[in-house]
Amino acid sequence: MDFTIPSHVQEIARRVRDFVEAEVIPAEQVVRHSPAGITDELLRDLRQKAKTARLWAPQLPVELGGLGLSLAEIVPVFEAAGRSLLGAPALNCAAPDEGNMHLLHLFANEAQRETYLRPLASGAIRSGFAMTEPPPGAGSDPTMLRTRAESDGDDWIINGHKWWTSGANGAAFLLIMARTDPDLPASKGSTIFLSPIDAPGIEIVRDIPHMGGSAIGGHGEIKFHDLRLPSSAVLGKLGEGFALTQARLGPARLTHCMRWTGIAQRALEIATQYAVEREAFGKRLADHQSIQWMLADSQTELHMGRLLIHHAAWLLEQGSQARQETSMAKVFVAETVNRVIDRAIQICGGLGISRDLPLSEWYEAARAFRIYDGASEVHRMVIARQVVKAYGGAKS
Ligand SMILES: Cc1cc2nc3c(=O)[nH]c(=O)nc-3n(C[C@H](O)[C@H](O)[C@H](O)COP(=O)(O)OP(=O)(O)OC[C@H]3O[C@@H](n4cnc5c(N)ncnc54)[C@H](O)[C@@H]3O)c2cc1C
Incomplete structure (x- = not known):
């Protein structure tokens, strides 16, 4: 496969990252200090800004108001949106609406498209x-x-x-x-x-x-x-409910991986910043080997996760069901995200536990990713079945 990210996709990913930095991350503070979490008003405001910036729904076809990117093309764009938990909702590419829009786009009849898909795509409903x-x-x-x-x-x-x-x-x-x-x-x-x-x-x-x-x-x-x-x-x-669900879940598992990679990348950056600024025992934390190993492991695992996501997305685009590859990506990325955030908290010490940084919030939120859209054990079961089958040991 070709790993080159087309220049127009790189440009969109860069613009999404800038948008999240300028408009979305400042809103995290507001949400953190509001008992109601994100309000409809704040979400509407962020969504209007995303539309004005022409970043609305990167995954949707142009006729539905999106940017018309393919599954493989959205990989860096969703990661950029995922740098904040509010980024994907702002761009209308968050679960569960994103997976539901994909399913409706594939299978809804004309009347269902008008009643459900169009208003969902425009952000009028959830x-x-x-x-x-x-x-x-x-x-x-x-x-x-x-x-x-x-x-x-x-x-x-x-x-x-x-x-x-x-x-x-x-x-x-x-x-x-x-x-x-x-x-x-x-x-x-x-x-x-x-x-x-x-x-x-x-x-x-x-x-x-x-x-x-x-x-x-x-x-x-x-x-x-x-x-x-x-x-x-x-x-x-x-009678086709399970087949439809499969069509929804394959890509939806990958899009979860893309968005969560954004949060984990940001966690690594926060940890790195702390490690270069904070000193202990006469030198920067970043100069202690055990901290370097944590940074190196996080960087390496994030890179491996991106490759797994890219490969599975590419296979799905080729028409493969990519069952084993999406399962490998889901297990690996879900566990990587948890490890990377955990290491980032460790590197930041007491500050990592505090609510002054978003790490503790992400640590709590990321835990569920090892359970939803298939628990890690279930995906390992799917992968192992393929291993046994390839060995010629499938159950008769
Ligand atoms: C935050 C969140 C959001 C969700 N959103 C949705 C949603 O929008 N729509 C929806 O329909 N569902 C949703 N879910 C449900 C989610 O998909 C299920 O929780 C998940 O499929 C696991 O099912 P369960 O909770 O019944 O766990 P169980 O089936 O009871 O499994 C419990 C545990 O048993 C173990 N286990 C299960 N099977 C095996 C096996 N074969 N081998 C070894 N161990 C195994 C795993 O460790 C698993 O975690 C969501 C869940 C969460 C936490």
Whole structure:
């Protein structure tokens, strides 16, 4: 593969980085000191500035108001946006909307595009993806899906219980994964439905309290009580829910990796700045070998992560499912990000633990990345299966 980043992409990445530095990072302070976290007003303001700077939605096609970059092209651009946890929301390239827009762009019919995709692309509304269920339902193993959709004439009636639906609070609509044919395995008998969140029968039970600061729209626990949806609410084809989810999750795992690499890179820079300014035992921290090793390991692992992301993105663009490569990127980058932030805190000593720096906030927020979009253990299982298969030891 060719690792050259086209000059127009480099230019966009540079402009995104400058935008995040000038407009977004100053807003972090406001959010840090506000009990409500990021307000709608602040988000609207940042988004307007991103549109004015012509940096809106780098991943979306031009006809949807985006910059029309491909998956491989967005790698450095999303990293630049990800240098602040507010950067991707400001550019409308944050989870879960970014993955949902990708899925809708691939599979929504004309009416669904008008109702859901266009307003989402313009930033007028937000969305949620409701797949995970509390035990004993779907979690790491999505085939344990229990939410049911039963046909009733031309309609579907949905009953079930979801949680960890990111962004649910304030979202306009949900993508809901439900079993439509109980006689088939879940992987073949499940369907994604589109529903306005204020439809009768949707109960937002709570916004789940969690470690890692406030995310936009939180993470919702939701119950469906006889939610009635017309057959036009089906996204794609009946029974194809798992195939659609795969089309969403492959790229979405990589975009998470791209954005989190931005935060980890910034953590390394903060640690480096402290190490060159602070002295102990007669010399700069940066001149102590154990600190140098931490800096070197972080730099090396970030570089390895970028290469894994680039390669998997390139494979997906070639039409490969790149299951093993996206899993390798997800495990490695999620664990790297956690290690890099941890080392940065160690290098900064007490200041690293304080809320004067953003490191402690990132440390808390990054922990979940080893769990969502597939826990590290699950991705290792996927990788190992390929290793065994290649050896000729697949289960019959
Ligand atoms: C911040 C956050 C945001 C999220 N956003 C969304 C969202 O928007 N929409 C959505 O649908 N879901 C979302 N999720 C849910 C997330 O995808 C699940 O938490 C994840 O898939 C794991 O499922 P689980 O929590 O049920 O864990 P479980 O399935 O109960 O697994 C628990 C642990 O068991 C271990 N484990 C599981 N399988 C294996 C295995 N094969 N081998 C070895 N160990 C294993 C892993 O260590 C795992 O962490 C979010 C979660 C978090 C924390």
